[in-house]
Amino acid sequence: MLIHVDDLVPNMRLEHDIELSAGSFLITLKELPEGKLTEEVIGSIRRFASQLTPEQYKVKVVGDELVLEHLKEVLENDVKAIIKMIESGTDYPNFLSDNVLREKVERVMEKLVSNPDIIGNMYQFKLNTKSGVHQGNYLPDHCIRVTLLAIAVGLKLRWSIISLVNVGMAAILHDLGILETEVYPNFRKLDDFSPGELEAFIEEHQECSEKIFSAQKLTILPHTRNEIKHMLANHHRPDLGTSVQKTTLLLYLAELVDEMLAPMPHKIRYNFTQVQRQKLGKRFENRVGLMSLLLGLVKLFRGEGILWEMVQAIAQTFSMQELLVENYEEKLKKSSISALSNVPCPTRRPAGAPFPARFTVRTAARKNSPASMSARPG
Ligand SMILES: [Fe+2]
Ligand SMILES: [Fe+2]
16 A cells, blocks of 8 residues: 555555665665564655655555554544634634534544545545645545535434435545546646536546546445445536435535635636526636625525525525525615614714714624625635
């Protein structure tokens, strides 16, 4: 199993001799009793990490219990860091402010990250994206946030643990296929794509994710395998008709919410179809704030069966259920106008005098309005 030098710990067993790009060996299996790494050897591997071959910063170790346990810990720490970031509410709207919900989400996540197949896939995904240096870990982080959000919304919808684990598994793996596309790792290319090219990119990476997953020998039931394949192959463009699986719809919405809210290396957002964008407006081709996004989803899916139930659950998860009121925007406008019309018109303000009450009222109204709760604009 390929592993990053930062993740090596003593007693992991090397699979091969370690070779340097200059042609010499850094360490051979013969030199290590049972091939087991020591602190000292790990130190020298890290010192020469940039000269390792065939891949810089990576070595092959035997995928035994110790490796699995350690990688599980690495991934659990990644999940914890993302939960902490969400809870801080500074870079992302906090959908885990309800402690009871957060604990339940954490428990489902723990179950997922205990699955050896998930550990292997998540870790390799993280490892492969590490080479996209300036892009950071944006793809694995996005996949973890989508998983947390899908589970949180699924819990609001009172789904069974089986459905939550299935949607979680697909959410973790949904963008594996992006690494196989021509765009990777230069995501900024997407900004120059025509609508047709963007659709081809969507189609291609959905298909790749499904193929990578299908090629693996996983210990899951055939029915579950098919359900996950369906989610992966349709995570951006599901058939919104009634026959579609509910887990695919939830992954679609959780993925869409995250891509519309989070910063990404590319400006363009391709979550909405051309028909949906015509209904919502051109600004939905780019990142928008939480309030705009939720109002957009309400506009698209109000009264649309299970999709509408999911949109309501998403709004509740973000504590923004007031947006679900019919004609919310018009009602908000009317209430602001009537609040202002009750304030007497001020006479000319003498130099140095405080601002008249009208300005104070407007500022206070804006501070308390749900608009101020939206995420930072993109
Ligand atoms: Fe995605
Ligand atoms: Fe995707």
